[in-house]
Amino acid sequence: MARHHVNCTINGDHVDYLCDTSQSLLDVLRDELELTGTKEGCATGDCGACSVIVDGVLVCSCLAMGAEMNGKSIETVEGMASGNELHPLQRHFIDKIALQCGICTPGLLMASRKLLERNPDPSEEEIRFWLAGNLCRCTGYNNIVDAVKAAAAEMRGA
Amino acid sequence: MGRPPSPFGTMIKYEPKALHVIGGKPTDRPDAIDKVTGRARYAADINLPGQLFGKVLRSPHAHANILSIDVSAAEKLPGVKAVVTRDDFPDMEVEYAASGELMINFKDVTRNMMAREKVLYDGHPVAAVAATSEAIAKKALKLIKVEYEVLPHVINVVEAMQPGAPVLHDDMFTRGVEPKPEKPSNVALRMTSKLGDVEAGFKKADVIIEREYNTAATHQGYIEPHASVAHYTDGGVAEVWTATQGHFVFRAQIAKLLKMDISKVKVTPCELGGGFGGKNNVYLEPLAVKLSQKSRRPVKMVMTRDEVFRASGPTSGTNVKVKMGATKDGKITAAFAEMNYQAGAFAGSSLGLAAITVFTRYDLENVLVVGHDVVCNRPKVAAYRAPGAPMIAFGVEGVVDELAEALKIDPIEFRLRNAAKEGTQTHFGPKLARIGYIETLERAKQLDHLKIPLGPNQGRGVATGFWFTLGMETSATININEDGTASVIFGTVDVTGGMRSAFSMIVAEELGITADKVRAIPSDTSVLGFNFMTAGSRGTTAGSMAVVKATRNAIARMCEIAARKWGVDQDQVVFENGHCRPAGSNVGDFEPLSVPALAKEASYYGGTIAGHAEINVVNQGPGFGTHVVDVEVDRQTGAVKVLRYSIVQDAGKAVFPDFVKGQWHGAAAQGIGMALNEEYLYNDKGQMINAGFLDYRIPVASDLPYLHAEIVEVPNPNHPYGVRGVGEVPIIPPIAAIANAIYDATGVRVYEQPFSPPRILAALDAVAPKMAAE
Known part of the structure; x- marks a missing residue:
C-alpha cells in the first residue's frame, strides 16, 4: 500500500507524517500522531465528535483524508488552550456543566469556536442550528447553549 | 436486582443537619478540565507498545446454523497473529449472575460474545482476528469461510410468541407455566404479580379504559463506541482497559468466561464516553484477552458505529x-x-x-x-x-x-x-x-x-415516572494525607463525571474541610474490594454510603490520635467542625486539633490515618x-x-x-x-x-x-x-x-x-x- 509523506501545521507546530492512502485525517491524528483528543463516534460524518478546523474550515476529520493535508493548517482541541490558560469556551463549558461524559466535547468546542469566529453574538436558535451536526447524548444541549452564550459575551467584552 | 436484600446489609438513617458543602457548587469539577483539553483518556485512547488490532467477523444472517468455520486462509495472511472462534472458549453451564439491572446467564453470555451452534441475529460475532494493522485484520476477516444453513427468523415480539414461529432455542420451555410445556417456544418466561382482586376492582369502576401499545427497540446511543485494550502477560495475568460501567463485574465475567482466577484479571475502567446501561455487558473484552493470550501481544479492539447498533444494546421493543x-x-x-x-x-x-x-x-x-x-x-x-x-x-x-x-x-x-x-x-x-x-x-x-x-x-401533556435506587456491594477507601488533604478511592464507575465532584463534596462535609482539599479517585479492580456496577441510579447514592462509612472510620482514627496525644480515653474525644475536641470541660483544657494538625501527628501516634468500607447497601x-x-x-x-x-x-x-x-x-x-x-x-x-x-x-x-x-x-x-x-x-x-x-x-x-x-x-x-x- 502506498505511503504518503505529508507536511502540515497542527496547532501551530510543523508536523510531518507518513500515512496510508486509506487513512482519514482522524486516523492520522489519533493513531499516527497520538493526538487522541479528537474523538471517533461514527466515522461517517454524522456525529461531529471528530470536528477539527482545516485552513479555517470546520470539518469532520473522519471524512478528510490524511494524504490530502499537505501544506494545510489543522487546529484540534489540544491547541485550544494557551498554555495553562483555558479558552473562554473551555472555561464556560466546565462552569455551565456543558459536558458530562465528555466524549462529544472536543468536537463541540471546535464547532463552537468556529461559530463565534463567524458570529460573535449568536442567538439561541443560531447556536442550536450551528451545533446540529454535533451529537451529545448526555446533556440535552441546554447547558451547551448556555456555555456558548456566556463565552460569546466574555469574548465580546460584554 | 435479582437477589433478595441481605439482612446484613447497610443503611444509614437520614441525619438532618445544616450543610456547608453539599447542595452547592464545587469550586473545581475534577474530571472536566482534562475533558475540555482533550487529555482525558477513554478506552480507545489507550495504546500499548507492540499492540495488535482486533476485528470481529459478524453474522450477516438473522438466524442460521453454523455448519463450519474455516480460518486457515486468514491465519496464513502475513500480519495476522491470532484468530479465535467458538473453539477457543469453553462452553458454560446455565448459571445466573447480576449484571447491572438485568440478570445474565453464562451459558448465553459466552454464546453472545461468540456464536457457538447458531447465529441468532445480524451482527452476531462468529470469529475474531488480531493483526498488525486494522487494514490487515479487516482483510483477514474476508478470508474466513463460514458455512451457514439459513433458518427462518422472527423479529417482532408478538409474532415470536405465536405457536408456528421459528424457534430460536430448542431447549427453551416457558418457565412460570405449569405443567411444563411440551414444546419449546420463544417465550422464556411467563410471570404474574398481583395484589387484591382485580376482577372485583373492575366491577366497582364507573369507567374502564383498555388499550394496546407497541414500542420499538431503541439504542442507548452513547457517542463512544465500545473499546477495549487487553494485555495477557507471560505470567498468566490479564490486564484490561475498557469502556465499562462496572470494572469488578467485568473482571468476574472475563475470569469466568476464560476459566481464569479472578485474582489474575485486572480491569481498569477508562473515562467513559456514555453508557446509560449499554456498557453493563462484556462484548469485546473476553475476545481481546484471548487474542492477546494467543498472539502474546497486547490487542486493541474498537467497535464501529455499525457494530454498536447491530450487536450491542438496545432496549426491549x-x-x-x-x-x-x-x-x-x-x-x-x-x-x-x-x-x-x-x-x-x-x-x-x-x-x-x-x-x-x-x-x-x-x-x-x-x-x-x-x-x-x-x-x-x-x-x-x-x-x-x-x-x-x-x-x-x-x-x-x-x-x-x-x-x-x-x-x-x-x-x-x-x-x-x-x-x-x-x-x-x-x-x-x-x-x-x-x-x-x-x-x-x-x-x-x-x-x-x-x-x-x-x-x-x-x-x-403530563406524565409521571417511578424508579428505584439500587444498593448492592460498594467499597471505598480514604487516606488522610500528611498535609491534611484527603484522597478518596471509590469503586463505582464515574459514568458522567459527577461522582468525583459529589464524593469530594460529601467527604468535605464530613471532615469540615473544603471540597478542593479532597480528591476523589476512580479505582481499578486491584485497589478495592468488589463493587457492583454503576447501574440502578446507585453510583452516587450507594457510593456515597461507602464513602461516608470510610470517612467516619478515618475520623475514629483521628480521635484515637487526639486521645493518645492528650492522654485521655478515645470516648472523651469528639470530632466537630473539622477538629478533634475534648468531649466536655471535665476532659481537660486541650486546643482542638484540625485535620492537618492530626495528619502531622499521625505517624508518632501509631501510623497513617485511613478509613475504608466494604458494605452491601440496602x-x-x-x-x-x-x-x-x-x-x-x-x-x-x-x-x-x-x-x-x-x-x-x-x-x-x-x-x-x-x-x-x-x-x-x-x-x-x-x-x-x-x-x-x-x-x-x-x-x-x-x-x-x-x-x-x-x-x-x-x-x-x-x-x-x-x-x-x-x-x-x-x-x-x-x-x-x-x-x-x-x-x-x-x-x-x-x-x-x-x-x-x-x-x-x-x-x-x-x-x-x-x-x-x-x-x-x-x-x-x-x-x-x-x-x-x-
Missing part, C-alpha cells in the same frame, strides 16, 4: 396491554397490564423491572400484572436507563390520561387523588417508605409553564418525577415539535444541584428521541437497515427546546444526607407525556412509538373522515 378502571370521583379501582418484552437473542429482557415500575406511582388495592420475556432474532437487549420503564409508562400514563379525560378531571389532580405515598403497598412486595411523588405533582401545578396559552395544533429510597410537555403538530408533514418541556423530580437531596439538573435534561432528551424518532428498522432478511447515526436519528440541538428542571427534595430516609438516585426517573415520562400532548393538540391518540411523521399522518388520516362527518 414491546407489546403492552393496559386496562384500568376508576370511579366517578376519580379513584382507581383496578389496574391490569400484560407486558410482552423482547429479550433479543437470549432470554432476559427488562420485564422484571417493568413489572416493578408499571403502576408504582399509584396507591392501588387491586393489581394484576402478567408478563412474557420473549426471544427473537435481534441483539440481546441491554439495560437502558430505567430499563423497560418508558415503554410501560407510555401505556399506563396514556390510560391514566384517558381516564382523567373521561371523568373530566385535570390529569395532575387525577394523579393526586391516586398518588402513592409513605405506606403504599406495592403489588411486588414492599411498602413504600417516605417518598416525594405528591410533592412533584404539587410543584408541577405551580409551574409557569402551565400558564402559557396554547395555539392551534398545539397541545399539553433499602434505598426510590425517586419520582412529573413531566409537562407542550408540542405542536404539523398536520401537513406529521412532524411533532416539542415547544416546551418541564421536569420536576424528587432528588431526596441534590449533592451538586446543577449537575443533577444536567442529568435530567439529558434523560428527557433521550426520552424525546424515543418518542419522536428512534427505532430499530429491519429488512425482510432480518438485517438492521438503519445502523448509523444518519438513519437512527438521535435528537440534535435544533430539535429541542430549552428543558426546564426543578428539584424537589424529600430526603431518602435511609441515606445519611437523604440522597436518592436521580439519573433514571427522567427518561420514563417523555414518551407518555408527548403522546398525551399530541392528543391534546389533535384529538387523536397514538398507540405506537415512535411518533414519527408517517405514523402521525396515518393517525390523523384515520380520523379525518370521521371528524369531517361530524
Whole structure:
C-alpha cells in the first residue's frame, strides 16, 4: 500500500507524517500522531465528535483524508488552550456543566469556536442550528447553549 | 436486582443537619478540565507498545446454523497473529449472575460474545482476528469461510410468541407455566404479580379504559463506541482497559468466561464516553484477552458505529396491554397490564423491572400484572436507563390520561387523588417508605409553564415516572494525607463525571474541610474490594454510603490520635467542625486539633490515618418525577415539535444541584428521541437497515427546546444526607407525556412509538373522515 509523506501545521507546530492512502485525517491524528483528543463516534460524518478546523474550515476529520493535508493548517482541541490558560469556551463549558461524559466535547468546542469566529453574538436558535451536526447524548444541549452564550459575551467584552 | 436484600446489609438513617458543602457548587469539577483539553483518556485512547488490532467477523444472517468455520486462509495472511472462534472458549453451564439491572446467564453470555451452534441475529460475532494493522485484520476477516444453513427468523415480539414461529432455542420451555410445556417456544418466561382482586376492582369502576401499545427497540446511543485494550502477560495475568460501567463485574465475567482466577484479571475502567446501561455487558473484552493470550501481544479492539447498533444494546421493543378502571370521583379501582418484552437473542429482557415500575406511582388495592420475556432474532437487549420503564409508562400514563379525560378531571389532580405515598403497598412486595411523588405533582401545578396559552395544533401533556435506587456491594477507601488533604478511592464507575465532584463534596462535609482539599479517585479492580456496577441510579447514592462509612472510620482514627496525644480515653474525644475536641470541660483544657494538625501527628501516634468500607447497601429510597410537555403538530408533514418541556423530580437531596439538573435534561432528551424518532428498522432478511447515526436519528440541538428542571427534595430516609438516585426517573415520562400532548393538540391518540411523521399522518388520516362527518 502506498505511503504518503505529508507536511502540515497542527496547532501551530510543523508536523510531518507518513500515512496510508486509506487513512482519514482522524486516523492520522489519533493513531499516527497520538493526538487522541479528537474523538471517533461514527466515522461517517454524522456525529461531529471528530470536528477539527482545516485552513479555517470546520470539518469532520473522519471524512478528510490524511494524504490530502499537505501544506494545510489543522487546529484540534489540544491547541485550544494557551498554555495553562483555558479558552473562554473551555472555561464556560466546565462552569455551565456543558459536558458530562465528555466524549462529544472536543468536537463541540471546535464547532463552537468556529461559530463565534463567524458570529460573535449568536442567538439561541443560531447556536442550536450551528451545533446540529454535533451529537451529545448526555446533556440535552441546554447547558451547551448556555456555555456558548456566556463565552460569546466574555469574548465580546460584554 | 435479582437477589433478595441481605439482612446484613447497610443503611444509614437520614441525619438532618445544616450543610456547608453539599447542595452547592464545587469550586473545581475534577474530571472536566482534562475533558475540555482533550487529555482525558477513554478506552480507545489507550495504546500499548507492540499492540495488535482486533476485528470481529459478524453474522450477516438473522438466524442460521453454523455448519463450519474455516480460518486457515486468514491465519496464513502475513500480519495476522491470532484468530479465535467458538473453539477457543469453553462452553458454560446455565448459571445466573447480576449484571447491572438485568440478570445474565453464562451459558448465553459466552454464546453472545461468540456464536457457538447458531447465529441468532445480524451482527452476531462468529470469529475474531488480531493483526498488525486494522487494514490487515479487516482483510483477514474476508478470508474466513463460514458455512451457514439459513433458518427462518422472527423479529417482532408478538409474532415470536405465536405457536408456528421459528424457534430460536430448542431447549427453551416457558418457565412460570405449569405443567411444563411440551414444546419449546420463544417465550422464556411467563410471570404474574398481583395484589387484591382485580376482577372485583373492575366491577366497582364507573369507567374502564383498555388499550394496546407497541414500542420499538431503541439504542442507548452513547457517542463512544465500545473499546477495549487487553494485555495477557507471560505470567498468566490479564490486564484490561475498557469502556465499562462496572470494572469488578467485568473482571468476574472475563475470569469466568476464560476459566481464569479472578485474582489474575485486572480491569481498569477508562473515562467513559456514555453508557446509560449499554456498557453493563462484556462484548469485546473476553475476545481481546484471548487474542492477546494467543498472539502474546497486547490487542486493541474498537467497535464501529455499525457494530454498536447491530450487536450491542438496545432496549426491549414491546407489546403492552393496559386496562384500568376508576370511579366517578376519580379513584382507581383496578389496574391490569400484560407486558410482552423482547429479550433479543437470549432470554432476559427488562420485564422484571417493568413489572416493578408499571403502576408504582399509584396507591392501588387491586393489581394484576402478567408478563412474557420473549426471544427473537435481534441483539440481546441491554439495560437502558430505567430499563423497560418508558415503554410501560407510555401505556399506563396514556390510560391514566384517558381516564382523567373521561371523568373530566385535570390529569395532575387525577394523579393526586391516586398518588402513592409513605405506606403504599406495592403489588411486588414492599411498602413504600417516605417518598416525594405528591410533592412533584404539587410543584408541577405551580409551574409557569402551565400558564402559557396554547395555539392551534398545539397541545399539553403530563406524565409521571417511578424508579428505584439500587444498593448492592460498594467499597471505598480514604487516606488522610500528611498535609491534611484527603484522597478518596471509590469503586463505582464515574459514568458522567459527577461522582468525583459529589464524593469530594460529601467527604468535605464530613471532615469540615473544603471540597478542593479532597480528591476523589476512580479505582481499578486491584485497589478495592468488589463493587457492583454503576447501574440502578446507585453510583452516587450507594457510593456515597461507602464513602461516608470510610470517612467516619478515618475520623475514629483521628480521635484515637487526639486521645493518645492528650492522654485521655478515645470516648472523651469528639470530632466537630473539622477538629478533634475534648468531649466536655471535665476532659481537660486541650486546643482542638484540625485535620492537618492530626495528619502531622499521625505517624508518632501509631501510623497513617485511613478509613475504608466494604458494605452491601440496602433499602434505598426510590425517586419520582412529573413531566409537562407542550408540542405542536404539523398536520401537513406529521412532524411533532416539542415547544416546551418541564421536569420536576424528587432528588431526596441534590449533592451538586446543577449537575443533577444536567442529568435530567439529558434523560428527557433521550426520552424525546424515543418518542419522536428512534427505532430499530429491519429488512425482510432480518438485517438492521438503519445502523448509523444518519438513519437512527438521535435528537440534535435544533430539535429541542430549552428543558426546564426543578428539584424537589424529600430526603431518602435511609441515606445519611437523604440522597436518592436521580439519573433514571427522567427518561420514563417523555414518551407518555408527548403522546398525551399530541392528543391534546389533535384529538387523536397514538398507540405506537415512535411518533414519527408517517405514523402521525396515518393517525390523523384515520380520523379525518370521521371528524369531517361530524
